[in-house]
Amino acid sequence: MRIEKPNFYAVTGGPGAGKTTLIETLAALGFGTVEEAGRRIIREQNAKGGKATHDGDRLAYRDLMFDDAIRTFERMRTESGPVFFDRGLPDLIGYSLLNGTPVPKALAEAVRRYRYNGTVLIAPPWREIYGQDEERGQDFTEAVATHEAIREAYIEAGYELFELPMVSVEARVNLVLRWISSV
Template sequence: MHAHPTTHNRLIILTGGPGSGKTTLIDALERSGLSRTEEAGRAVIREQLAIGGTALPWADQEAFATLMLERELRSYREGRAAPGDGPVLCDRGLPDLVGYLRLEGLPLPEPVHTAARELRYHPDVFIAPPWPEIYGRDTERKQSYEEAVRTYEVMAEVYPEYGYELVPLPLGTVDERVGFVRARLRERSGVSRP
């Protein structure tokens, strides 16, 4: 796939199924000095729970998807506007919304497809594989481990369809994963600062 005019190579996506250590890794990379965005789905769930809303993945999936699109677009803009010129880690990206809709058997609205196709991130996308030893549920993560595996499988389908190369994260300690991501950024992107 050719680069689009809106490609923003400093936006680095980390995706995968829930409970695979993705956010823990992003938190550690942020502590090491990298910028980051927040995961849209978790933010929407927190907000909806706080206000007693129903735009939740277990209540109103279409409303949830609409709010996720708004949040992902905001995260994309904020990531592009982040200070400095180093990488910005994105806890998921717009193609994740395509994956969510596919996973739930919901139609793909044209604006979601267009956003995922046209608003580009760095071509390498880190993907966290399922990891049963660390998987756990919480108030925002209600999926079973089997659903988490299926989410990973769908993301592994969707991202290449939008022209991204998947970079599987190793199953290792947080420090090992931090080292892996930083080395890959230095090797492939030229955006290894700070």
């Protein structure tokens, strides 16, 4: 059974493009939000000496993110107002493409079953704000490659992409709020 949630807005793109800052600002304004699972999983894995990370066992890392994405989608299903997701299920297909690994059948089926709003907000690579930290070890070249793989995955999954401009977070928030009020 297909579950369509037009009030679920996926915000995607490569690392360091301003997605999380946008999501955090929307949360501060009172909107429902879902944090990026990848960063949380890396923190959890680092705390316990686990290897399921981007720099370790990438397949196990993807599988943990996949399980989290399904649980989160299911948990949020009853929300009727706008909910902004810091990444969505198709990101994991993009991650598979980036790593040159097959897409698990369960992931492909989940992308068909669990549907966000038909238009996805995508943040383009933005060198001026890009930075690395303990959870983001990718360099800018890999960030661009990640963006392209994710873009391809969302298009293949049947989503339209709305590219966020490279403007201040306040301007992005205002644009997003105007956009959702018009859909």
